[in-house]
Amino acid sequence: QSALTQPASVSGSPGQSITISCTGTSSDVGGYDYVSWYQQHPGKAPKFIMYDVSNRPSGVSNRFSGSKSGNTASLTISGLQAEDEADYYCSSYTGSNTDVFGGGTKVTVL
């Protein structure tokens, strides 16, 4: 059960939009609409920001949006702000009663 593949880093200027990809296989990301995303600031516990591919939990900014195409899910952050600088992780159901996380992406606001 391999970790999902995310880019190590993505950067953007304030106000810009960035997209983080999360690539798996037809056995996980491609097979189910059970992709979640988490944001983690240094030294803090992760925060839940997206579920079932494109659903935002209550209280999460609408600047965050999710999508999926084939075996790749994506998280887009629009109107990038300094507070968005953090690590982001995707996770997906694997079809064997377990889930798997991606390797994580460090977002830098230039």
Next chain:
Amino acid sequence: EVQLVQSGEEVKKAGESLKISCEGSGNTFTNYWIGWVRQMPGKGLEWMGIIYPGDSETRYSPSFQGQVTISADKSSRTAYLQWSSLKASDTAMYYCARSPGRVGTRFEYWGQGTLVTVSS
């Protein structure tokens, strides 16, 4: 407010046993799944396993099956993660988190983390 409160930092030696805990607030503890997530120093999140305290049904990631034991005591609203013989490679931050379901876990609430340091 949903809270998951984890036990404190642990410093152990290789070969020792350890059990860390995660106590949930509210009377709906048994209606949700509690998962455990490992984060090794400077590394990413790893999904370890999940338990339903209502009936103790448990699922493990293949990477962690046989390496750790997940358990729960619904009367005390507490989930546990334990090792029978620690290794230096178990050094990590361990988080518990709550999910409404097992299929496609959504870890909506997280504990503050328990740092485990194992010396060889």
